[in-house]
Amino acid sequence: xxxxxxxxxxxxxxxxxxALGEAAASxxxxxxxEIQMTVPVVELLPRAELVRQLQGLPRQGATTKLCSIAQRxxxxxxGLSTExxxxxxxxxxxxxxxxxxxxxxxxxxxxxxxxxxxxxxVGNIIINSCxxxxxxxxxxxxxxxxxxxxxxxxxxxxxxxxxxxxVLMARIGMNMxxxxxxxxxxxxxxxxxxxxxxxxxxxxxxxxxxxx
Amino acid sequence: MSPVRPASSPVTASVTAPLAAxxxxxxxxxxxxxxxxxxxxxxxxxxxxxxxxFGLLVLDRDARIVMANRWVRERMRSVPEPVGxxxxxxxxxxxxxxxxxxxxxxLEFGHSLRLSHAFHPVPLPLYRxxxxxxERMRHAVDVIATLPPQGxxxxxxxxxxxxxxxxxxxxxxxxxxxxxxLKDQARQLRxxxxxxTEVQQELARQSLRFRELARQASVGLFETDAQGxxxxxxxxxxxxxxxxxxxxxxxxxxxxxxGDDVARLGPRWNAASSAQVRCADELCLGTSGxxxxxxxxxGPILDVHRLPAGFIGTVxxxxxxxxxxxRNEYRANHDTLTGLVNRERFAERVHAAIAEAQxxxxxxxxxxxxxxxxxxxxxxxxxxxxxxxxxxxxxxxRRCLRSDDMVARLxxxxxxxxxxxxxxxxxxERILGKLSKAIALPLNVGSCCLxxxxxxxxxxxxxxxxxxxxxxxxxDEQMYQRKRQAHAAAxxxxxPRLRLxxxxxxx
Numbered sequence: 181x182x183x184x185x186x187x188x189x190x191x192x193x194x195x196x197x198x199a200l201g202e203a204a205a206s207x208x209x210x211x212x213x214e215i216q217m218t219v220p221v222v223e224l225l226p227r228a229e230l231v232r233q234l235q236g237l238p239r240q241g242a243t244t245k246l247c248s249i250a251q252r253x254x255x256x257x258x259g260l261s262t263e264x265x266x267x268x269x270x271x272x273x274x275x276x277x278x279x280x281x282x283x284x285x286x287x288x289x290x291x292x293x294x295x296x297x298x299x300x301x302v303g304n305i306i307i308n309s310c311x312x313x314x315x316x317x318x319x320x321x322x323x324x325x326x327x328x329x330x331x332x333x334x335x336x337x338x339x340x341x342x343x344x345x346x347v348l349m350a351r352i353g354m355n356m357x358x359x360x361x362x363x364x365x366x367x368x369x370x371x372x373x374x375x376x377x378x379x380x381x382x383x384x385x386x387x388x389x390x391x392x
Numbered sequence: 393m394s395p396v397r398p399a400s401s402p403v404t405a406s407v408t409a410p411l412a413a414x415x416x417x418x419x420x421x422x423x424x425x426x427x428x429x430x431x432x433x434x435x436x437x438x439x440x441x442x443x444x445x446f447g448l449l450v451l452d453r454d455a456r457i458v459m460a461n462r463w464v465r466e467r468m469r470s471v472p473e474p475v476g477x478x479x480x481x482x483x484x485x486x487x488x489x490x491x492x493x494x495x496x497x498x499l500e501f502g503h504s505l506r507l508s509h510a511f512h513p514v515p516l517p518l519y520r521x522x523x524x525x526x527e528r529m530r531h532a533v534d535v536i537a538t539l540p541p542q543g544x545x546x547x548x549x550x551x552x553x554x555x556x557x558x559x560x561x562x563x564x565x566x567x568x569x570x571x572x573x574l575k576d577q578a579r580q581l582r583x584x585x586x587x588x589t590e591v592q593q594e595l596a597r598q599s600l601r602f603r604e605l606a607r608q609a610s611v612g613l614f615e616t617d618a619q620g621x622x623x624x625x626x627x628x629x630x631x632x633x634x635x636x637x638x639x640x641x642x643x644x645x646x647x648x649x650x651g652d653d654v655a656r657l658g659p660r661w662n663a664a665s666s667a668q669v670r671c672a673d674e675l676c677l678g679t680s681g682x683x684x685x686x687x688x689x690x691g692p693i694l695d696v697h698r699l700p701a702g703f704i705g706t707v708x709x710x711x712x713x714x715x716x717x718x719r720n721e722y723r724a725n726h727d728t729l730t731g732l733v734n735r736e737r738f739a740e741r742v743h744a745a746i747a748e749a750q751x752x753x754x755x756x757x758x759x760x761x762x763x764x765x766x767x768x769x770x771x772x773x774x775x776x777x778x779x780x781x782x783x784x785x786x787x788x789x790r791r792c793l794r795s796d797d798m799v800a801r802l803x804x805x806x807x808x809x810x811x812x813x814x815x816x817x818x819x820x821e822r823i824l825g826k827l828s829k830a831i832a833l834p835l836n837v838g839s840c841c842l843x844x845x846x847x848x849x850x851x852x853x854x855x856x857x858x859x860x861x862x863x864x865x866x867x868d869e870q871m872y873q874r875k876r877q878a879h880a881a882a883x884x885x886x887x888p889r890l891r892l893x894x895x896x897x898x899x
Contacts, residue, residue, distance in 0.1 A: 251504070277510075297532060300506045301511055308505065312501060312503075323539065325504055326506055327504075
């Protein structure tokens with residue numbers, strides 16, 4: 181069981197704060213609106229607990245579904261595998277993409293294939309921008325996958341993973357003030373990658389290596 | 393939307409798993425470490441890439457095209473051989489700058505990027521095969537960062553760890569067309585839904601309006617189904633028929649009427665409803681002196697196919713109307729002062745009596761009676777006294793005749809009597825005498841006592857004439873003859889048979 185000392189936790193929080201801040205800034209650029217960010221949360225938790233937290237997030241509209249745009253990043257040499265997930269309430273994500281596409285017709289309940297692709301591109305830009313920062317902090321080249329878009333209930337989002345699998349979660353909330361749409365960026369790191377990650381981050385912040 | 397693949401998977405691996413397969417992509421599965429990559433297939437495998445139904449362009453770390461599959465080549469137009477050139481060298485400035493940026497980001501940072509069709513409908517100058525037009529084919533490009541497998545010819549060529557960029561190009565024409573169609577249909581549906589909603593609201597408003605109108609209507613309204621079962625009845629209808637509206641719903645509407653009327657109206661209703669025509673009747677409710685006359689009308693309602701859907705009925709209180717009609721009819725046929733029938737009505741009755749007599753071989757007597765010196769009474773005592781005298785004469789005449797006989801005021805001081813089935817002449821002469829004596833009886837008028845005489849003439853059907861006018865003329869003529877005889881006798885000093893005019897104060 182990995183336990184984080186205070187220094188490491190602070191370093192992780194700072195690293196993700198920087199990266200997630202980039203994501204929010206990039207989001208603001210895309211939608212041309214002011215984005216308000218919440219304080220980032222960094223914690224180690226089982227995936228089942230992560231799902232519980234997602235279920236507790238404030239919702240909008242009638243549906244409880246979340247729209248997730250996910251990308252996975254791997255270092256060429258292995259380790260540091262990270263999953264970046266952008267989450268919006270389903271209705272909010274439709275609003276964003278339709279506004280960007282200039283579609284004024286009343287929002288349908290279901291996202292269309294082209295809208296889904298457009299949403300993938302928007303998420304892709306946001307995620308890649310913050311991954312640039314994180315790769316810089318890790319001092320590693322992180323190779324990313326194409327974004328995958330899903331619309332699902334929170335409990336279904338990580339259904340393919342064991343619920344007791346521990347992950348490091350970094351989360352930040354983004355609110356589009358004008359539209360009252362809230363989104364979240366999650367960084368999930370498996371424990372196998374965590375040790376290397378912490379080392380890289382401590383190095384970046386010029387902290388002493390983790391005591392053995 | 394393609395499923396997300398591990399970035400380090402060999403491109404050829406995707407041949408067996410089509411990239412443009414599912415709409416919703418799954419979250420990426422964990423990536424196996426690239427250190428145990430399978431042996432790379434040799435480049436001759438390119439012919440397999442020529443069989444797939446989407447475009448593939450592989451760019452090396454210098455962004456030079458190392459492979460373009462047949463799908464791409466078939467959609468390029470008059471461009472130099474792409475292999476060995478950069479995108480901008482092949483297509484010049486007609487590429488979406490975002491694509492060039494994505495390629496750079498892919499090769500520099502290892503990012504994979506999706507250029508969605510919605511934002512970049514035609515990033516490359518590609519054209520549908522066989523299409524001679526200038527319109528670019530609608531497509532979408534995924535820019536995928538990948539590492540050539542270790543030991544592969546291209547890996548060896550570029551150096552291990554050097555990123556490759558794979559452009560996966562999907563034809564979006566059909567998807568875009570389908571979505572446009574769906575959007576149009578959705579828009580049309582929204583318009584129709586809006587219309588339907590408006591119609592529904594208007595119907596609801598009309599229904600409300602009708603209910604309110606029906607509630608406040610001064611006539612009773614009811615509605616039945618095609619079988620005559622009551623489906624609606626307004627308060628006024630229930631009130632007029634003295635029934636409980638709710639209790640009557642679902643029962644036949646005739647049940648709202650009294651039993652006698654049901655028996656009378658039932659057959660008529662059955663005939664009218666079978667023939668789909670209006671049915672109307674009047675019926676009387678209540679006891680004598682306090683009766684209410686109601687007119688009930690029911691007509692069929694036809695649906696859009698002109699088929700019977702039910703009946704709408706009205707119940708109107710016609711008591712006052714009937715009373716007015718009765719009064720008007722009385723006024724039209726009677727003299728309002730004496731209550732006797734007038735000349736027109738009398739002529740009709742004479743006509744009818746002659747016809748009857750003709751049929752039965754009977755006689756009809758017509759009497760013509762004129763009050764003597766009536767003008768003098770009017771002049772000396774005023775019209776009120778004259779009117780009293782006329783009324784008294786009328787009553788006395790009625791009293792002298794049978795109930796089947798008819799007395800009429802022809803106008804002024806002229807009266808007539810019809811005696812159907814007239815007796816023999818002697819009896820008729822007795823009747824004349826009785827009439828003259830009755831009229832000549834003293835009449836108390838306020839403080840005066842009057843004695844009024846009269847002259848009477850008679851005509852007999854068929855003896856004197858066969859039509860009403862001639863009979864009346866004959867009786868009139870006879871009356872004048874007698875009047876002249878009476879005047880002559882008076883002038884000769886003989887006692888008048890019919891004395892007239894004596895006005896003496898009554899003590």
